[in-house]
Amino acid sequence: MAALALPLAVVGLGVPEQPAAASDNGLSVRPAMGWSSWSFVRRWPTEAKLKAQADALVSSGLKDHGYVYINLDDFYQKCDSNGFVVDQYGRWAVDEAKFPSGIKALADYIHSKGLKFGFYVTPGIAKNAVTRNTPIEGTSYRAKDIADTSKQEKNYNCKNMYYIDYSKPGSQEFVNSWARQFASWGVDYLKIDGVGSHDIPDVRAWDKALRATGRPINYALSNNLAIADAPTWRQLANSWRTQGDVECYCGPGPNGSGFPLTDWAHITSRFNSAANWQQYAGPGGWNDLDSLEIGNGDQVGLTADQRRSHLTLWAMAASPLLLGTDLTALTATDKAMLTNDRLIAVNQDGVAARRISNSGGRQVFSKREANGDYIVALFNTNTSGNQTVGVNWSQVGFSGAAEVTDLWSGASAGTVTGSYSAALRPGETRLIRATPQSGNTVRHEAENASYTVGSTIDSNHGGFSGTGFVNTPNAAGAHVEWTVESATAREAALTLRYANGTTAGRPMDVSVNGVVVSAGRAFDGTGAWTTWADSTLTVPLKAGSNTVRVTATTANGAPNLDYLDRG
The missing domain is CATH 2.60.120.260 (Galactose-binding domain-like)
Known part of the structure; x- marks a missing residue:
């Protein structure tokens, strides 16, 4: 009977009582919404491509529905045979062939559209900085003073990144100088990629550095982070990737680029992740299920039913909604999905849903919103065969009758007593709002x-x-x-x-x-x-x-x- 394990406590509304203090940087009170370059643009980002996506985010009307970030991911840097080319202070140099006007000019352009600009980095210090022994800006220290050349950090592009020894003077100052550079360019969101549990010192250093800039910068961690360290991620950052990439890398182009961008297996693997990490999400810190691959129709690798399920799960999990598709070629069907304010409200309510049923491809998630309404998502995750998926109101959290609204269509299902069920095609979802009638338990x-x-x-x-x-x-x-x-x-x-x-x-x-x-x-x-x-x-x-x-x-x-x- 005696309990020995430490709990992961949650409060009555379904919002986590934080297992560790949430980041108090005041950012990401609700999950971030916008677009990221990796899925579609992949290894070939340019100034022109980023501007085109920013223009499309505005002209499509997505901005008016809350999608405001334009995030530049990896491969903006310049490399030589020894790794990243660096500036005079050992920080990555931007490839001027791809970004002839510079990053600040790009950020200024994005800001002029009423949008926010996101950027990218990985832990460590570049080999070229150490070889040149570049000075650390504003200090008497140099790159060799802080580098641990016995270990190389994970990096997906130029490689050749050494660990930083944070016990050495000048280490925090190096990260501070990089963060100041990003802030001076107008960065509003920073993704630090390749993070593992061994990188907690880097995650902590970047948290300190970003705060020290005085600029509000939404701080995101990637990817496939360890759930055992979830309290630490929550304390230091605003979001954290719970799995590897959602992309299938099965397209016809180099490195699997091009359409399709993903497949159903990469989406369904997120259902367990959403359930397992649910308790750590809450205002200021979110479980990131990765990019939202909706916008370009079936060619992304998902049917329309599967895309609706994709968005429904991300909304129920309160995951950031960062589109990975080509915004200049939105289909009418997908634009209608992405601008459905009922779905967006489910994502932005600040509550991550719990899974209450999982059997034979039939899954049900639910959450209770602050006004007392319950949001319930029913899924048939199988690839063949219709299934009836049902749930009792007692499983959801109340009894008696409720007024039910279909959130995808907006149609009322009237008063439903005791339980609810839906016949679903393979990959289909049903998302409802259930408002318990007064007097119900x-x-x-x-x-x-x-x-x-x-x-x-x-x-x-x-x-x-x-x-x-x-x-x-x-x-x-x-x-x-x-x-x-x-x-x-x-x-x-x-x-x-x-x-x-x-x-x-x-x-x-x-x-x-x-x-x-x-x-x-x-x-x-x-x-x-x-x-x-x-x-x-x-x-x-x-x-x-x-x-x-x-x-x-x-x-x-x-x-x-x-x-x-x-x-």
Whole structure:
């Protein structure tokens, strides 16, 4: 019964209670939206191509729907036989043949369109900087003072990047000088690529450097980062890539460039990623599922049904929406997808969905928005065969009836009681908004609450609701806390579902908004850990958000807690 593992706590609305402090740089309160050069432009970016995409982002109307970033990815640099050509301070030199006006001029052009400009770097210091022993701007130090030439950093272009030894004076100053250069050029978004867990010192140094510039720069990490270090990524950055590239590299051009850009297998692999990383997303930091390959019709490698599912998953996961397609050749079908404000609102609500069902290609994700509505996405991820995909409202988090709206079409499905289902073609999705009717019970699963460090989410005793139950430490003061919404100030019935497989009572104080409303409330033995019981009490709620906390009062700790129902 005693819990040993550290928890990954989440609050009652489905928004993570951060396992580590979120980045406090004030950026990316909602997921970033825009376009990135890698998928379509790939290894051949130029000033003219970037300007054309910026023009198209505006003229297509995408900008008016929130897509504002134009991000220049890799291969803007100049290389020689020893790696990156560098400037007088050891920083990468821009290939003037590709960008004759320079990066600042390009950023100025993008800004003139009312857009934001993104840029790219990888960890380390270039071999040419070390060979030349270039000075570090504003210091008496030089490249050889900070380079660890025994190890080479990952780099996808010119290679030949040495590790930086951050124990050496001048190392932070080198990164600071690079960040100042980017800020002076007008960079609004920086992707640092090739990041692994061994690069946490670099990630931390770039975080410090970007803050020191005084310019707001959205800070993104890539790619395929370790989930074990998710609290660190969240503390230091605004987004982090949860997997490798979404591109299939199966096109007819060099290095697999050209259409198709991706395939269905590269999209469906993201479903597990979205589920596994869900708890780390929240305002200021997002799980990045990679580029959104929608815009150029079927030639991207996905059918229209698959593209709608692609966008639906990214929206439900609150992933950044960074288009990878050719914006100068948008199809009418895809433009309608990308400008569907109902879908965009699901992405921008600041809540990452949890997966509540996954069986035989039938998957269901849901999330609860701040106004009390539930967003539910049903998917048939198979490549053949129609499937009926269904969900009970109790799995979603409430009971009774709800008004249902199809968010792709905008059509009302009327009042739906108890459960919802849809017959879906292979690769098809159904995305709905369910608004529980007034007076219905709203369920708050314990696994989606915040709870004492040392608690675990367990599933080893059957009969629970949702995906598990909370097992707190056996200690006085162990607690679980929910956020409960109420449309008005009123008296409300709360029902706590619990199991206590011991013969000793596990009393708890029940408090609402910090005031104890039931002291030492009895939660006696239920006969077995698989036998669940209800404890119902009436409490005062204020209009809006309320905190309901149960706190163990003895060394036995709390009983296993399944959910809190609000009537």
